[in-house]
Amino acid sequence: MNPSFITDAQNTWCLGCGNFALQHAIKDVIFGLIKDGTPRESIVLVAGIGCHGKIADYLNISTFYSLHGRAIAVATGIKLANPDLTVICSVGDGDTYAEGLAHLIFAAKRNIDITVIVHNNRVYGLTKGQYTPTSPGKYHGKSTPRGISDDPPFNPVEILLCSGCGFIARGYTRRQEELTGLIHDAIVHRGFSVVDTLQICASFLDMTDMYNERVYVPDGHNPEDFAAACMIAREWDYDSDGPIALGTIYRKNIPTYESRFRVPQKSDVEKARSVDKIMRERS
Amino acid sequence: MADYSILIGGKAGDGVNRAGQVIAKIFTRLGFFSYMYYDYPSLIRGGHNYAVVRVADHPVGGCREGIDVLLALDSTTLRRHKTFVRNDAVILYNSDLVHDAEGTAIPLLSIITEEEGSPVMANTCLIGAFCKSIGLEWNFVEEVLRLELPHEVEKNLRIARRGYGAVPVEMRPEFLHLAQKGGDKILLTGNEAIALGMVAAGLDGYVAYPMSPATGILHYMAEIAEEAGVTVIHPESEIAAMNMVAGMVYGGFRAATGTAGGGFNLMVEGLSMAAMAELPVTVVLAQRIGPSTGTPTYTAQEDLNYAIYAGNGEFPRFIFAPGDAGQAYECAGHALRLSWKYQVPSLILTDKTLAEGTYTVEPSTLPELIPAQAITRIGPVEEYRRYSDSEDGISPYAIPGDGSVTIKVNSKTHRPDGISTDTPEGIAGCIDKQMRKLPAMRQEVSDLRPVIIYGNPDAEICLLCWGSNAPLCREVAGRLGIKAVQPLVMWPFPAGEVSDAVGDSWMVISVEDNYAGQLADLARHHGIRVDLHIPKYDGRPHSIDGLVELLWGVVA
Numbered sequence: 024m025n026p027s028f029i030t031d032a033q034n035t036w037c038l039g040c041g042n043f044a045l046q047h048a049i050k051d052v053i054f055g056l057i058k059d060g061t062p063r064e065s066i067v068l069v070a071g072i073g074c075h076g077k078i079a080d081y082l083n084i085s086t087f088y089s090l091h092g093r094a095i096a097v098a099t100g101i102k103l104a105n106p107d108l109t110v111i112c113s114v115g116d117g118d119t120y121a122e123g124l125a126h127l128i129f130a131a132k133r134n135i136d137i138t139v140i141v142h143n144n145r146v147y148g149l150t151k152g153q154y155t156p157t158s159p160g161k162y163h164g165k166s167t168p169r170g171i172s173d174d175p176p177f178n179p180v181e182i183l184l185c186s187g188c189g190f191i192a193r194g195y196t197r198r199q200e201e202l203t204g205l206i207h208d209a210i211v212h213r214g215f216s217v218v219d220t221l222q223i224c225a226s227f228l229d230m231t232d233m234y235n236e237r238v239y240v241p242d243g244h245n246p247e248d249f250a251a252a253c254m255i256a257r258e259w260d261y262d263s264d265g266p267i268a269l270g271t272i273y274r275k276n277i278p279t280y281e282s283r284f285r286v287p288q289k290s291d292v293e294k295a296r297s298v299d300k301i302m303r304e305r306s
Numbered sequence: 307m308a309d310y311s312i313l314i315g316g317k318a319g320d321g322v323n324r325a326g327q328v329i330a331k332i333f334t335r336l337g338f339f340s341y342m343y344y345d346y347p348s349l350i351r352g353g354h355n356y357a358v359v360r361v362a363d364h365p366v367g368g369c370r371e372g373i374d375v376l377l378a379l380d381s382t383t384l385r386r387h388k389t390f391v392r393n394d395a396v397i398l399y400n401s402d403l404v405h406d407a408e409g410t411a412i413p414l415l416s417i418i419t420e421e422e423g424s425p426v427m428a429n430t431c432l433i434g435a436f437c438k439s440i441g442l443e444w445n446f447v448e449e450v451l452r453l454e455l456p457h458e459v460e461k462n463l464r465i466a467r468r469g470y471g472a473v474p475v476e477m478r479p480e481f482l483h484l485a486q487k488g489g490d491k492i493l494l495t496g497n498e499a500i501a502l503g504m505v506a507a508g509l510d511g512y513v514a515y516p517m518s519p520a521t522g523i524l525h526y527m528a529e530i531a532e533e534a535g536v537t538v539i540h541p542e543s544e545i546a547a548m549n550m551v552a553g554m555v556y557g558g559f560r561a562a563t564g565t566a567g568g569g570f571n572l573m574v575e576g577l578s579m580a581a582m583a584e585l586p587v588t589v590v591l592a593q594r595i596g597p598s599t600g601t602p603t604y605t606a607q608e609d610l611n612y613a614i615y616a617g618n619g620e621f622p623r624f625i626f627a628p629g630d631a632g633q634a635y636e637c638a639g640h641a642l643r644l645s646w647k648y649q650v651p652s653l654i655l656t657d658k659t660l661a662e663g664t665y666t667v668e669p670s671t672l673p674e675l676i677p678a679q680a681i682t683r684i685g686p687v688e689e690y691r692r693y694s695d696s697e698d699g700i701s702p703y704a705i706p707g708d709g710s711v712t713i714k715v716n717s718k719t720h721r722p723d724g725i726s727t728d729t730p731e732g733i734a735g736c737i738d739k740q741m742r743k744l745p746a747m748r749q750e751v752s753d754l755r756p757v758i759i760y761g762n763p764d765a766e767i768c769l770l771c772w773g774s775n776a777p778l779c780r781e782v783a784g785r786l787g788i789k790a791v792q793p794l795v796m797w798p799f800p801a802g803e804v805s806d807a808v809g810d811s812w813m814v815i816s817v818e819d820n821y822a823g824q825l826a827d828l829a830r831h832h833g834i835r836v837d838l839h840i841p842k843y844d845g846r847p848h849s850i851d852g853l854v855e856l857l858w859g860v861v862a
């Protein structure tokens with residue numbers, strides 16, 4: 024692997040953190056895209072805030088290290104300004120399923136052609152162990168020492184299916200090859216795509232055993248079948264013991280937002296002329 | 307000096323705003339200067355709406371007291387405004403709704419029923435009647451209405467003609483005793499002027515969530531989007547709007563957003579990010595009265611302090627505060643231009659009075675193009691650093707895909723290459739670099755001639771005003787032979803220029819639509835004496851006569 028894809032920034036993720044696997048997968052995919060002809064300069068990664076966000080410092084590509092929950096809104100703006108860019112968001116589960124949920128749902132509704140990779144470790148790592156919208160009900164976080172079992176997690180895959188999302192996949196950081204494939208497929212999909220990635224937080228919520236036991240790739244699942252996608256999405260509710268399907272859960276081609284809403288650009292001189300024309304028409 | 311006020315009133319949904327605009331347009335075409343104030347509660351149907359159109363042979367930007375023509379679509383209009391009409395006023399009223407009133411009865415409803423018009427066409431009928439009452443030729447009226455009422459033209463014209471015919475004689479023909487120097491005058495609301503000013507400065511993207519009184523920019527921008535080449539987006543919230551703008555700017559678009567105070571609350575998070583990331587975003591903050599939701603459709607100048615201090619952390623910014631549509635056009639352009647030149651956020655402060663008020667503008671007096679700083683194009687370089695330091699703190703601005711460079715933009719404290727840092731030198735260096743822009747930013751403000759003096763420059767009494775109060779204070783100063791001073795740029799505060807403009811006046815009085823006297827405080831903070839604050843915080847702008855009266859004891 025090209026070493027120049029990593030910056031000189033000191034890596035501060037905990038030993039065993041799932042972010043490493045995600046960073047490798049993203050880096051591999053980007054490397055592949057470049058090999059296939061995508062100019063390196065036209066790839067932009069937008070991160071939110073949280074442990075995952077440090078990926079913006081570590082990856083030596085163009086990045087926008089944005090705010091907690093806002094990566095998708097920022098990425099939407101970038102894509103609208105320049106549809107030729109490949110725009111990838113790395114976001115956290117606390118980041119995008121809590122503070123940034125509206126942006127996620129609306130991006131799905133619009134079908135803007137960006138890819139969202141959720142580093143879903145189901146806990147706030149950087150603020151030291153509070154619960155997130157996808158924490159298991161039995162999780163006792165530092166802000167919820169009595170647990171949250173009356174407040175069960177929600178199922179982001181189901182939310183995305185309801186929001187009109189055209190590409191939903193679920194990956195797992197201990198299935199590196201598969202994860203890389205899913206991220207690649209999500210990026211090349213034309214339209215809004217999400218890879219909800221089950222990630223290990225080595226320090227606060229290591230669910231390795233639980234995941235290893237339950238993850239599987241469904242046989243013969245047709246990702247174009249919405250009803251089948253819903254069924255798979257409901258097998259596991261992020262709380263109970265159901266089997267956890269990995270892979271592309273749903274895929275549909277829909278016209279992208281930027282193709283519907285971007286007006287042809289004009290030069291400064293043309294704009295000045297337009298203003299002049301508008302004013303003359305008003306007199 | 308010709309100076310007339312025409313009031314048209316009715317219920318929400320009666321088309322009062324449109325009718326006022328048409329009347330303002332008629333006078334603009336006759337060569338007058340017009341100003342329209344539109345007063346409406348936050349209701350879609352019902353409630354009392356009225357528009358005051360002031361027309362004069364000199365530029366006007368505020369209302370005076372006394373009504374020369376009262377056009378009443380309903381009885382509330384007569385009841386509410388009758389005490390303010392002059393003795394020789396013309397009153398035209400809808401005799402199908404109002405009985406036994408003084409003035410000329412026009413059976414508006416009967417006419418539109420006979421002509422099979424829709425209820426809203428009562429306003430067209432009343433406009434026709436009004437035109438006759440001031441002695442306008444029908445041909446001229448027809449010409450204007452054809453342009454201004456493009457839907458169901460023939461029916462509208464028939465109805466207007468019936469109204470025209472319903473007035474037996476000309477009543478105030480002296481209205482037209484003016485040099486009719488048509489010229490190239492046009493009408494613009496403050497919101498429209500801002501939209502056009504930003505486009506003239508090269509705007510590519512406008513993202514906003516609807517909120518009065520800034521909504522007009524969003525609507526107008528969407529209307530002219532294709533013509534102007536602006537991508538206009540209405541997203542899920544103000545938070546999204548601000549962050550999308552930041553993203554657009556990173557992607558190479560000149561982009562802006564607009565909102566009122568409540569929406570700005572939500573944008574402040576993104577504003578700080580833009581500042582830290584050194585992204586040139588422009589925000590229009592259209593003020594309305596009160597904290598929280600306040601009163602959606604009424605005016606205030608309460609957010610000056612907020613605009614200056616909004617955001618966590620310390621960072622440089624530009625704040626403009628235009629007073630009328632012409633100034634709004636120019637300020638919008640300069641806000642965008644300077645924001646890009648210095649890679650800092652810029653704000654344009656307006657208020658409901660300016661945002662939704664309609665003003666006559668002479669396009670020939672406006673700069674054709676206020677080009678925003680071109681993006682620094684950089685070729686393939688060995689090592690591009692987004693935040694590389696320089697003498698004036700400004701780094702080269704590259705956009706992704708442009709040259710083979712890596713552009714790392716960061717909302718966190720960062721090194722010159724855009725990677726986060728928390729070392730003491732790193733933190734201080736990041737702040738030093740941004741603050742190094744300030745001297746040049748101050749100079750840039752000075753170069754703009756940021757302070758305007760009205761009235762008698764040698765007078766010993768000086769009004770200090772900002773925003774939409776400036777045109778009023780200009781008139782008051784003219785009438786009373788005193789001086790008025792308006793800073794057009796509020797931040798960096800042009801303290802030297804304001805101080806020079808105030809000079810050694812023995813009495814300095816601030817006129818502001820707020821309780822506290824925010825400009826007065828700002829001036830005092832910069833060592834400029836302000837003796838008296840004339841506040842207004844009932845959501846309505848001052849009237850010129852009201853202001854004269856308040857000043858009478860002081861000036862006389």
Ligand code: SF4
Nearest residue numbers: 037040074148224225
């Ligand atoms: S706290 Fe958890 S998510 Fe954060 S770096 Fe450590 S292991 Fe990774």
